[in-house]
Amino acid sequence: FITMAAAARTLRIGLIPGDGIGREVIPAGQRVLESLPSSLNLKFSFVNLDAGFDTFQRTGTALPDKTVDTLKKECDGALFGAVSSPSTKVAGYSSPIVALRKKLDLYANVRPVKTTVGSTSGDPIDLVIVRENTEDLYVKEERTHEGPNGKVAEAIKRISESASTRISTIAGEIALRRQKIRAAAPATATRDQSMVTITHKSNVLSQTDGLFREAARKALAAERFSSVHVEEQIVDSMVYKLFRQPEYYDVIVAPNLYGDILSDGAAALVGSLGLVPSANVGDGFAIGEPCHGSAPDIEGKGVANPIATLRSVALMLEFLGEEIAAAKIYTAVDANLDEAKFLSPDMGGKATTQQVLDDVLKRL
Amino acid sequence: FITMAAAARTLRIGLIPGDGIGREVIPAGQRVLESLPSSLNLKFSFVNLDAGFDTFQRTGTALPDKTVDTLKKECDGALFGAVSSPSTKVAGYSSPIVALRKKLDLYANVRPVKTTVGSTSGDPIDLVIVRENTEDLYVKEERTHEGPNGKVAEAIKRISESASTRISTIAGEIALRRQKIRAAAPATATRDQSMVTITHKSNVLSQTDGLFREAARKALAAERFSSVHVEEQIVDSMVYKLFRQPEYYDVIVAPNLYGDILSDGAAALVGSLGLVPSANVGDGFAIGEPCHGSAPDIEGKGVANPIATLRSVALMLEFLGEEIAAAKIYTAVDANLDEAKFLSPDMGGKATTQQVLDDVLKRL
């Protein structure tokens, strides 16, 4: 018999640092990919791509066609840093990440929020927000007219059965996957049964949010989700409960804007936005994106927390089917946080971005 | 000289218990009004009015015309308890409180959230959310069509310059009033300068939320608000900051839906929705309304927390120009909470609604 080494899989990753500390954390993301053990048989190649407010100021567009084209034609995934929002309205500027989500049909925005063993005295929080990523008010169809009493502006909130079904199905799949991971490590499992909480405001928006709720109920009633407990929560109560009883939640599925708000709220529960990753996921493509912004106040100081980005790299890998590589990164990051020796200033520590990164890399 | 006793002012108050525990807390609100010291020279008359899901099931409408007419023609103010939202869609039913806000043009929803001296170890929280109450997605203009991939529903989010200006002006006035109250009691003042934080999502909704932001900026730039510090916060960051640094905030002004979500979030910070009051305010009319719901789980047990309602009564009185009477109720409620002898179960106590009420009444 001849034993053949499996051919290494090569993933081409677009790097989009964007603005501010995006330029400090995305290189850390690249480094962690380059440092994965060779036994994983994974190789990476990288391509640097432009987007953001600086790009807008330089070129007149926040998301150059070249960036979109390269991602579509050459890449398997990408890492997106952060973009600055101008503090006053700038004609012609609009958020490149919102556009990217739509242009690549990255219909799910997945945002896990968890405490590590060492970081909490109370019950551990381990939840994930699954946010619809293409519609709702983010369709950005707005218009303004001059009324008898001044300007009146209107925006469309669009909710479709198909997008609501799709995101709810993903939420169900994620609940099953989490259940599988818990079953594999029962000692650290935080719950017995997986659960999806559908968030909406159908008591006011009976058609749009009513449709979301109905589609979600139907999708999650499928036979393959029979082991998943399904419940719902009105969005305002959801924020209340998220703060009062975060350890109760497992998977939360929500339309785009509620998901945006809920994920920042959940981030507050674990101490710093600098810890919270996200992935923008479509069919066969994923962009890892830390949940924090461009943080102009600390830009260029080398103290940005790279953890959210490192976890976003892992999340991207998960959705590209590389769960073992992802688990390696998660474990190294958790160990860094639990030891709490190299923490960045947002965590009450003194370590630089580089020192946190080095500490994680040596644990890989 | 002949000294004439000032004629007593009589206020006619509509009582709308609604559903569930609304029927237990609104009588407590009536009692506190009846028990105000006669030295205040205030009299009250009451009229019971129907609204809610039970009313809907009985009569086919959740908000009878008679209720609206009586409020408009006879009343100076009102107290609204709570309404149940049916757990599945019920054709023809829609929230009577949302309708009432619009029909009486109660354009401001004012929701103060504060810790009392005894209830917190950290910095005291003392903020108020001033929520626009008539437009945004609450215009409830929705439609659904059948697309090639299933149903598609759309809702209008409407933001007008006039409503945004009006609510921001109220927010400024409230900031000034709070500054005056603090100046009168410097020993307990939690801040030096008053502040209004404008909340929006203009980085995505440049026209609608952009208009809100612009109108708010303009209204608050008026000379009379020159002592008020004005800043802004994107709604998702606002939720994050509200949880991380609630003591920082003073007055938060927001469009309708963000205000709805933020006020539940703020309520979570002070321990129980059962503590948080609101007033729906228009020109010369105010409806006090506890922020909690109809709480079917504890309905009929006599253990509902009446504090949110008692504070809502005070808030209503404030906006009807009776600030001294309002202060009496606030002080009695704070004393009840600080002594912490008669607390309802949501606060970890064992007192019934009646016992909490009696304890507050004896302090008036």
Ligand SMILES: CC(C)[C@H](C(=O)O)[C@@H](O)C(=O)O
């Ligand atoms: C920057 C902004 C457009 C974006 C959003 O609203 O989605 C951000 O808040 C996020 O959550 O990724």
Ligand SMILES: CC(C)[C@H](C(=O)O)[C@@H](O)C(=O)O
């Ligand atoms: C019951 C519901 C329609 C209402 C709202 O959304 O305004 C409630 O949440 C509130 O905050 O008063």
